Amino acid sequence: MRKPEGWxxxxxxxxxxxxxxxxxxxxxxxxxxxxxxxxGLIFAGMAWGWLQGVRWIGAGMTGGTDGLIVFELVAAxxxxxxxxxxxxxxxxxxxxxxxTWYTLTDRAAYLATEIFGQxxxxxxxxxxxxxxxxAPAERDTIWLRREVKRDAFTSRKAQGRRHxxxxxxxxxxxxxxxxxxxxxxxxxxxxxxxxxxxx
Numbered sequence: 174m175r176k177p178e179g180w181x182x183x184x185x186x187x188x189x190x191x192x193x194x195x196x197x198x199x200x201x202x203x204x205x206x207x208x209x210x211x212x213g214l215i216f217a218g219m220a221w222g223w224l225q226g227v228r229w230i231g232a233g234m235t236g237g238t239d240g241l242i243v244f245e246l247v248a249a250x251x252x253x254x255x256x257x258x259x260x261x262x263x264x265x266x267x268x269x270x271x272x273t274w275y276t277l278t279d280r281a282a283y284l285a286t287e288i289f290g291q292x293x294x295x296x297x298x299x300x301x302x303x304x305x306x307x308a309p310a311e312r313d314t315i316w317l318r319r320e321v322k323r324d325a326f327t328s329r330k331a332q333g334r335r336h337x338x339x340x341x342x343x344x345x346x347x348x349x350x351x352x353x354x355x356x357x358x359x360x361x362x363x364x365x366x367x368x369x370x371x372x
Contacts, residue, residue, distance in 0.1 A: 189279045191360055197350040198271035200263045275348050282317055299364045313354050316347035
């Protein structure tokens, strides 16, 4: 059987496309009420207080205040990060979703993106889906896989002693903000049930 155009080098022999769609590309204002926004608000508030403190110190100095410019720049950077977490995230999320495509086959889920000419394709096999639940606060999202990445770092402390540190990050992959979530969920559950059971 001939593979669909554009999928010749992606799909395996006999793999069949069951569903394709794109996420909702609108700005989702409900994201402003999520925990990262609260953290960003606190972060921006602390940076604002730091900036005002630096300016207050500078106003009381009789000499030059050139040395305080670095502190002002750092405070401004922290403020920008906080404002992004509160306001910027919904716009960036919408921008990314407008450049995302989802596909489900009888063997895997495909998450494709094209941003500034750079294309990425994430394939998640049916047997690799360790998360198959609706997002707790979102009725239009199905999370498929959670990946935990651990990076080890080694640095030297005073007196030449080595210090080992492990940084852990978690990332979730899935079909986000789709309008036919129940149909897709039913397909996924049926595909999961059809997997051969391991003894």
